[in-house]
Amino acid sequence: MAGIWLDVLDEIARTCAAHGRGDLLQTVRQKRAQLLDPTLRVLVIGEPNQGKSQLINAIINAPACPVGDGRTTVLPTVVQHAEAPTVSVAQAPPPAPGRATGAAPVTVERTPVALNQVAAGVAGLVGRRPGGGPAYVEIGLPRALLGAGVVLVDTPGTDEVAGIGAAASVAAPARADTVLLVSDSTRELSVAELNMLLHIMRSHPNVVVVQSKTDLVADWRTVADRNRQHLAEAGVPATLIPVSAALRLRAAAADDRALNAESGFPALIARLQRDLAGKADHLARAAVQTVARTVVEQLAAPLRAELATQEAEEQSGPISRLHAAQREVDELRRCSTRWQNTLTDEITDLLADLEYDLRDRTRQILRAVDEAFDTADPLVAWDTFQDWLERSLVEAAEANHEWLIQRCDWIARRVAANFDRYGYDVLPPWSMTMPEDIGERLPELQRPTVDRFTTGQKLFTGMKGSYGGMLMFGLATTLAGMPMINPVSVGIGALFGGKSIRDESKQLLRRRQATVKTAIQRHVDDFFVRIIRDCRDAARQVQRMLRDHFTGLTEELQEAIVQSFRSAKQEADTDASLREQRQREIRLKMTRLAAVYEQAQQLTGARSAPLLLEPQP
Numbered sequence: 001m002a003g004i005w006l007d008v009l010d011e012i013a014r015t016c017a018a019h020g021r022g023d024l025l026q027t028v029r030q031k032r033a034q035l036l037d038p039t040l041r042v043l044v045i046g047e048p049n050q051g052k053s054q055l056i057n058a059i060i061n062a063p064a065c066p067v068g069d070g071r072t073t074v075l076p077t078v079v080q081h082a083e084a085p086t087v088s089v090a091q092a093p094p095p096a097p098g099r100a101t102g103a104a105p106v107t108v109e110r111t112p113v114a115l116n117q118v119a120a121g122v123a124g125l126v127g128r129r130p131g132g133g134p135a136y137v138e139i140g141l142p143r144a145l146l147g148a149g150v151v152l153v154d155t156p157g158t159d160e161v162a163g164i165g166a167a168a169s170v171a172a173p174a175r176a177d178t179v180l181l182v183s184d185s186t187r188e189l190s191v192a193e194l195n196m197l198l199h200i201m202r203s204h205p206n207v208v209v210v211q212s213k214t215d216l217v218a219d220w221r222t223v224a225d226r227n228r229q230h231l232a233e234a235g236v237p238a239t240l241i242p243v244s245a246a247l248r249l250r251a252a253a254a255d256d257r258a259l260n261a262e263s264g265f266p267a268l269i270a271r272l273q274r275d276l277a278g279k280a281d282h283l284a285r286a287a288v289q290t291v292a293r294t295v296v297e298q299l300a301a302p303l304r305a306e307l308a309t310q311e312a313e314e315q316s317g318p319i320s321r322l323h324a325a326q327r328e329v330d331e332l333r334r335c336s337t338r339w340q341n342t343l344t345d346e347i348t349d350l351l352a353d354l355e356y357d358l359r360d361r362t363r364q365i366l367r368a369v370d371e372a373f374d375t376a377d378p379l380v381a382w383d384t385f386q387d388w389l390e391r392s393l394v395e396a397a398e399a400n401h402e403w404l405i406q407r408c409d410w411i412a413r414r415v416a417a418n419f420d421r422y423g424y425d426v427l428p429p430w431s432m433t434m435p436e437d438i439g440e441r442l443p444e445l446q447r448p449t450v451d452r453f454t455t456g457q458k459l460f461t462g463m464k465g466s467y468g469g470m471l472m473f474g475l476a477t478t479l480a481g482m483p484m485i486n487p488v489s490v491g492i493g494a495l496f497g498g499k500s501i502r503d504e505s506k507q508l509l510r511r512r513q514a515t516v517k518t519a520i521q522r523h524v525d526d527f528f529v530r531i532i533r534d535c536r537d538a539a540r541q542v543q544r545m546l547r548d549h550f551t552g553l554t555e556e557l558q559e560a561i562v563q564s565f566r567s568a569k570q571e572a573d574t575d576a577s578l579r580e581q582r583q584r585e586i587r588l589k590m591t592r593l594a595a596v597y598e599q600a601q602q603l604t605g606a607r608s609a610p611l612l613l614e615p616q617p
């Protein structure tokens, strides 16, 4: 029968080694040695003054452990078999730093103590070397129960979980086969005691609650019932045995069997004997089951944590970088469309605005021209006027061009703003300037050919007018009996001739003015067409340059972004496959752990709580 649990224990040890957990392996080895040892180590724990020491004395029917009110037991006391009574204080050397616990067998020094010095020894007053390691008292007694292999360990009272012996100490529950928690009948189990029980039950399958001093309390049975209820409620599967050490000792002294039975000790001793007999069987199986549970839980915890972190990292690691890179690619695509639209729209607007501006400026000039030549004679005013007109047109062209420059600069900035998020200076390394020769580009203004009133023409016109007048009045005077050419008709003729000349020159002036206006109108139209064409060309050129510049930039960015996307993708793929592999490994390990656990479970009929191997959602 031993073979099976031993196999499982060895399997557990191998698993610890495979997981590289030297510490757990050490514990398992210690457990193995303990389970193969035929003695039954009984650890007595409890709060101070509960009658622990007296319980031990009553079990073996000997005043081995000092008993008293107040804190009597200071050092753990190991009561075991010896041919003759012996007492010694055992002390290990102080733990050397860096030495793993239990890595090398610890040599314990024993200082014999006289039998009448037991109380002082247990109180820690004699036999202890200052500066030494943890000390304990060893008491040897020739007693049948001890001789059969029971070792009783008394401990200093404590109500704290932390007060229970540490792993290496003689008072460690891990080193005990049976743990007796002593709580007297004067009160029900305290919260501290239940906590202690819960704590120990986690790593120890064999715990008995001893309710002591039943002789002190009349209705100890009610207390016992309440205590059993508390245990059940707390989920502690421990047996409760009510006893009275006082009755047992009295019964022993009087050799009174009935009293002994009443003391409750036969039940407790029967339990200890059963444990002793079953140590290599049911006790060992339960112990291995507990070891399996502890070990598997400890081995699974980091695996479970790793799985959880891996799942968390899946969302944050390379995959999230890949998503970010994908977003960058999309964003660049959007940016590309956006800046192209900006450029096209802005250039279209620019052209319309420039044309409107120039149209406005030339219209004002033409209005001034009209006003000027409503009165001025082109013959007189032409030169001054020509200077003014040329200057005005150059000014208009310059103002218009200045605007073009500013707008182009602004457009470059607006398009560049689309690249803001890429965070580098993206304005084209170029800027427009005002051409020097803007005046020379203008069409030349030809002096319009206007009708001049020459002296010959004047003479002719005058003569035509005076001849008509003379003839008209000559005929009239002929009727009055005067000759055709007489002083009156000659005078009238001269008058008429003068008027004709005046009329004629007024008409000519108006014609000249009209001619000049038309000529200037045509000139300004030519000017407009040429300047607008220049503007259009310039704007187109700017558009092309901006487009080339920003296309280049987009391509550069795209290359970088696509590159980083590719590396992110590769990284994510590698990461995913590594992660998958690791997860498979972890799951495999978990499965193996579950198998080991299951094997240990089958050692006993009873199943303990199911093991949580999968990570909690």
Ligand SMILES: Nc1nc2c(ncn2[C@@H]2O[C@H](COP(=O)(O)OP(=O)(O)OP(=O)(O)O)[C@@H](O)[C@H]2O)c(=O)[nH]1
Residues within 6 Å of the ligand: 047, 048, 049, 050, 051, 052, 053, 054, 055, 066, 067, 068, 069, 070, 071, 072, 073, 074, 155, 156, 157, 158, 212, 213, 214, 215, 216, 243, 244, 245, 246, 247
């Ligand atoms: N009436 C009665 N008194 C008991 C019984 N067992 C112990 N006592 C008394 O209870 C007191 C404490 O007993 P101890 O055995 O010293 O108690 P302990 O738990 O070992 O105490 P510490 O070692 O100080 O933690 C002593 O006065 C005992 O005489 C019992 O069964 N009946």
Ligand SMILES: [Mg+2]
Residues within 6 Å of the ligand: 052, 053, 054, 066, 067, 072, 073, 154, 155
């Ligand atoms: Mg004591």
